[in-house]
Amino acid sequence: MKQDFWLERWDKKQIGFHQPEGHPLLREHWSQLSLVPNSRILVPLCGKSRDMLWLAEQGHRVTGVELSAIAAREFFEEAELTYRRQRVGAFDCFVGDQVEIRVGDFFDLPAADLARFEGFYDRAALIALPEDMRRAYVDHLMSGLRRGATGLLITFGYDPAIMDGPPFNVDDEDVGELYGRYAHVDLLAERRGLPDSDHLRERGLTDARDGIYRIVRR
Numbered sequence: 001m002k003q004d005f006w007l008e009r010w011d012k013k014q015i016g017f018h019q020p021e022g023h024p025l026l027r028e029h030w031s032q033l034s035l036v037p038n039s040r041i042l043v044p045l046c047g048k049s050r051d052m053l054w055l056a057e058q059g060h061r062v063t064g065v066e067l068s069a070i071a072a073r074e075f076f077e078e079a080e081l082t083y084r085r086q087r088v089g090a091f092d093c094f095v096g097d098q099v100e101i102r103v104g105d106f107f108d109l110p111a112a113d114l115a116r117f118e119g120f121y122d123r124a125a126l127i128a129l130p131e132d133m134r135r136a137y138v139d140h141l142m143s144g145l146r147r148g149a150t151g152l153l154i155t156f157g158y159d160p161a162i163m164d165g166p167p168f169n170v171d172d173e174d175v176g177e178l179y180g181r182y183a184h185v186d187l188l189a190e191r192r193g194l195p196d197s198d199h200l201r202e203r204g205l206t207d208a209r210d211g212i213y214r215i216v217r218r
């Protein structure tokens, strides 16, 4: 997926993926990661996800990485949080108290920065990427993270004959193949059924499956 594709989506407010109330599966399963408060949590391809706020409310220090400055600004404005802007390397950073969003390309995040995180949360990041970019994404993330770093991954699966992504169809086999080389992977739960989403129904989807995984870097 080219950067322009996503920047245009933000520009035109075509952000059907955004969940104003956050994701219920995060709230249900986060405790299974046993991450203590104050852990540093990375949220790759974060958009303006409310889940960052929820993670901060659990006492975590949250860093999102996102291409669009519109997303970063709207996150802070909608949460009514103050922020300052600061240039760090390739990133235009929006820095709040508990949440920081680095605006730039996730692939530019240096390994030394990735090594600082104890945890990560991936909802609609892996599945936003076409197959040829997914491996590069997982390689970049996992080769930087320290041993023991633990993440929650939520995937989305459906019959790929019905529509093309994003979101792209990702199943258990894909997750095992991508992450298994680096990490212990546990399927914590699965949820069947189509989310309440007009834009997916309009594209012909009638059924889908979320997979919820714990990923522990070896």
Ligand SMILES: C[S@@+](CC[C@H](N)C(=O)[O-])C[C@H]1O[C@@H](n2cnc3c(N)ncnc32)[C@H](O)[C@@H]1O
Pocket (backbone or CB within 6 Å): 006, 007, 017, 018, 019, 044, 045, 046, 047, 048, 049, 065, 066, 067, 068, 071, 104, 105, 106, 107, 123, 124, 125, 128, 166
């Ligand atoms: C499907 S959205 C999901 C956003 C968020 N995770 C959520 O749950 O609402 C994917 C996001 O990734 C961002 N994105 C895509 N490629 C990126 C990249 N290479 N680096 C940083 N952000 C990227 C897009 O701008 C978009 O906001």
